[in-house]
Amino acid sequence: xxxxxxxxxxxxxxxxxxxxxxxxxxxxxxxxxxxxxxxxxxxxxxxxxxxxxxxxxxxxxxxxxxxxxxxxxxxxxxxxxxxxxxxxxxxxxxxxxxxxxxxxxxxxxxxxxxxxxxxxxxxxxxxxxxxxxxxxxxxxxxxxxxxxxxxxxxxxxxxxxxxxxxxxxxxxxxxxxxxxxxxxxxxxxxxxxxxxxxxxxxxxxxxxxxxxxxxxxxxxxxxxxxxxxxxxxxxxxxxxxxxxxxxxxxxxxxxxxxxxxxxxxxxxxxxxxxxxxxxxxxxxxxxxxxxxxxxxxxxxxxxxxxxxxxxxxxxxxxxxxxxxxxxxxxxxxxx
Amino acid sequence: xxxxxxxxxxxxxxxxxxxxxxxxxxxxxxxxxxxxxxxxxxxxxxxxxxxxxxxxxxxxxxxxxxxxxxxxxxxxxxxxxxxxxxxxxxxxxxxxxxxxxxxxxxxxxxxxxxxxxxxxxxxxxxxxxxxxxxxxxxxxxxxxxxxxxxxxxxxxxxxxxxxxxxxxxxxxxxxxxxxxxxxxxxxxxxxxxxxxxxxxxxxxxxxxxxxxxxxxxxxxxxxxxxxxxxxxxxxxxxxxxxxxxxxxxxxxxxxxxxxxxxxxxxxxxxxxxxxxxxxxxxxxxxxxxxxxxxxxxxxxxxxxxxxxxxxxxxxxxxxxxxxxxxxxxxxxxxx
Numbered sequence: 001x002x003x004x005x006x007x008x009x010x011x012x013x014x015x016x017x018x019x020x021x022x023x024x025x026x027x028x029x030x031x032x033x034x035x036x037x038x039x040x041x042x043x044x045x046x047x048x049x050x051x052x053x054x055x056x057x058x059x060x061x062x063x064x065x066x067x068x069x070x071x072x073x074x075x076x077x078x079x080x081x082x083x084x085x086x087x088x089x090x091x092x093x094x095x096x097x098x099x100x101x102x103x104x105x106x107x108x109x110x111x112x113x114x115x116x117x118x119x120x121x122x123x124x125x126x127x128x129x130x131x132x133x134x135x136x137x138x139x140x141x142x143x144x145x146x147x148x149x150x151x152x153x154x155x156x157x158x159x160x161x162x163x164x165x166x167x168x169x170x171x172x173x174x175x176x177x178x179x180x181x182x183x184x185x186x187x188x189x190x191x192x193x194x195x196x197x198x199x200x201x202x203x204x205x206x207x208x209x210x211x212x213x214x215x216x217x218x219x220x221x222x223x224x225x226x227x228x229x230x231x232x233x234x235x236x237x238x239x240x241x242x243x244x245x246x247x248x249x250x251x252x253x254x255x256x257x258x259x260x261x262x263x264x265x266x267x268x269x270x271x272x273x274x275x276x277x278x279x280x281x282x283x284x285x286x287x288x289x290x291x292x293x294x295x296x297x298x299x300x301x302x303x304x305x306x307x308x309x310x311x312x313x314x315x316x317x318x319x320x321x322x323x324x325x326x327x328x329x330x331x332x333x334x335x
Numbered sequence: 336x337x338x339x340x341x342x343x344x345x346x347x348x349x350x351x352x353x354x355x356x357x358x359x360x361x362x363x364x365x366x367x368x369x370x371x372x373x374x375x376x377x378x379x380x381x382x383x384x385x386x387x388x389x390x391x392x393x394x395x396x397x398x399x400x401x402x403x404x405x406x407x408x409x410x411x412x413x414x415x416x417x418x419x420x421x422x423x424x425x426x427x428x429x430x431x432x433x434x435x436x437x438x439x440x441x442x443x444x445x446x447x448x449x450x451x452x453x454x455x456x457x458x459x460x461x462x463x464x465x466x467x468x469x470x471x472x473x474x475x476x477x478x479x480x481x482x483x484x485x486x487x488x489x490x491x492x493x494x495x496x497x498x499x500x501x502x503x504x505x506x507x508x509x510x511x512x513x514x515x516x517x518x519x520x521x522x523x524x525x526x527x528x529x530x531x532x533x534x535x536x537x538x539x540x541x542x543x544x545x546x547x548x549x550x551x552x553x554x555x556x557x558x559x560x561x562x563x564x565x566x567x568x569x570x571x572x573x574x575x576x577x578x579x580x581x582x583x584x585x586x587x588x589x590x591x592x593x594x595x596x597x598x599x600x601x602x603x604x605x606x607x608x609x610x611x612x613x614x615x616x617x618x619x620x621x622x623x624x625x626x627x628x629x630x631x632x633x634x635x636x637x638x639x640x641x642x643x644x645x646x647x648x649x650x651x652x653x654x655x656x657x658x659x660x661x662x663x664x665x666x667x668x669x670x
Contacts, residue, residue: 263582263591
């Protein structure tokens with residue numbers, strides 16, 4: 001073992017409202033050696049995702065909540081340092097749900113070797129990882145997007161949002177992104193090729209949507225909930241699909257604000273549908289191939305926001321997501 | 336003409352919140368004679384529907400709002416009194432959107448002759464009319480109901496609700512109805528064969544749903560919105576369908592209460608979808624045949640709440656819908 005110590009971030013208590021330092025425990029324990037059929041790895045990159053907030057609440061959801069005192073759940077990329085597993089060799093880079101800790105032991109279940117020749121390692125957490133998979137299946141499967149349709153995505157400058165918009169463009173659709181701040185909006189319409197961007201901090205989103213899309217929205221991909229969801233519901237085209245991916249504006253709220261415009265689903269014969277990306281695991285390889293092709297031919301640009309630090313930086317880095325502090329996929333690189 | 340006068344109810348102003356007498360104008364004008372290609376009819380039955388409240392608001396919807404000073408829109412059954420139309424003879428009973436007035440003139444568009452040998456005339460406003468069609472297509476097409484599934488319907492003792500529950504039973508499903516008051520609940524589980532009923536005035540709906548349906552709801556047919564919709568959203572089974580048919584609890588509200596539990600659509604991979612029954616017009620005959628068969632073989636009981644009076648009784652009869660005063664299809668029979 002390169003190190004005898006394993007620094008970890010564990011959940012100290014159930015957070016109420018916004019996360020704070022007292023919600024986490026910073027722990028050091030001895031790094032373990034891998035038993036038979038297992039490998040040991042050193043964490044290189046940790047994924048930070050809005051969904052993490054939901055994992056901390058003690059209520060029924062698509063995954064059990066992170067237990068009090070447990071290592072925080074997170075997707076990460078580790079480098080194999082020792083192996084008693086035939087599928088993994090020293091030096092391999094592996095992606096999996098290894099948690100927020102410096103060292104991991106794995107029996108290989110749910111762990112996937114990545115090929116660093118294809119793309120930089122952190123891409124396997126973002127564009128070619130859960131963020132890309134979420135965008136791909138949410139938009140194409142749940143949203144049933146058809147060529148020539150009109151797509152609106154909120155949280156457009158985030159990990160999933162940047163992918164949603166670019167996949168929609170690759171599929172021949174018109175795309176409007178909603179994001180906070182002029183800088184993010186300029187990035188969307190500039191580098192990422194969105195047709196238009198709406199700055200929700202500076203504009204009336206509903207009015208802006210009506211101006212940009214007088215014929216209405218065919219697919220609305222919602223990452224934020226709250227008032228922006230309501231604005232989009234007011235601007236649906238007939239038979240529109242609203243993809244419920246997340247609600248970052250509500251995750252720290254003690255009472256969720258329901259969409260008061262939901263009756264436009266009736267007027268517009270529209271549907272609102274939720275999904276969980278893990279259900280699509282059998283088709284991840286297929287999606288990764290198509291996304292990989294778009295990255296190679298330049299139609300999709302990979303946007304990452306990499307914070308370099310230690311696992312101790314995890315709590316404050318996570319906060320960036322809820323303050324709109326990141327652009328593209330937020331990753332903590334351990335140095 | 337049997338009468339030289341035509342009494343009408345017209346919209347006097349845009350109502351705010353609850354309807355009141357000042358929202359309506361009671362007008363008498365001379366009854367007209369039918370021109371070439373038209374027939375005249377005397378109104379026999381007028382349909383009263385929760386959707387009427389929405390037609391009074393000046394906002395974009397699936398039908399244009401009723402104009403100020405216009406005769407109130409309503410489905411009704413008229414008896415032909417004079418005809419210059421080859422398709423309609425004196426004495427024929429005809430169903431159509433003829434409005435709240437004693438006498439009508441029609442060119443036959445959207446008018447349908449009914450066969451009083453099949454069922455009593457008012458049935459063509461309820462079980463074999465728009466209420467039945469709404470239940471049928473909402474449940475089977477939008478809700479995509481499958482045999483053996485679990486259905487919950489709110490407003491269960493109303494015109495649509497009584498049909499939803501009985502159609503679901505005819506399709507081999509388990510049905511729980513939500514209604515207000517012990518009397519309505521007893522009717523649902525007694526005469527109408529629902530498996531269970533929840534009295535929302537006396538019970539905690541969410542707890543009762545969990546007790547009745549520990550495995551969750553497959554199809555929730557919502558007629559009411561508000562807190563009951565939220566309770567149902569909290570109890571969905573995986574891949575559930577929420578059919579948004581109406582929101583009677585919200586129609587008189589100046590601000591609609593959005594469903595704060597909508598994120599369970601995500602957790603449960605569920606969808607919430609709206610529809611408008613008029614879209615299914617090409618398939619009404621097919622539905623009427625199947626519903627007619629169930630009425631004949633006794634699997635569906637037709638439940639009507641008939642108020643006998645004049646068109647002047649329309650405003651206060653309409654109020655019954657929003658106060659839970661009716662059981663089954665509410666009809667005003669002109670005497």
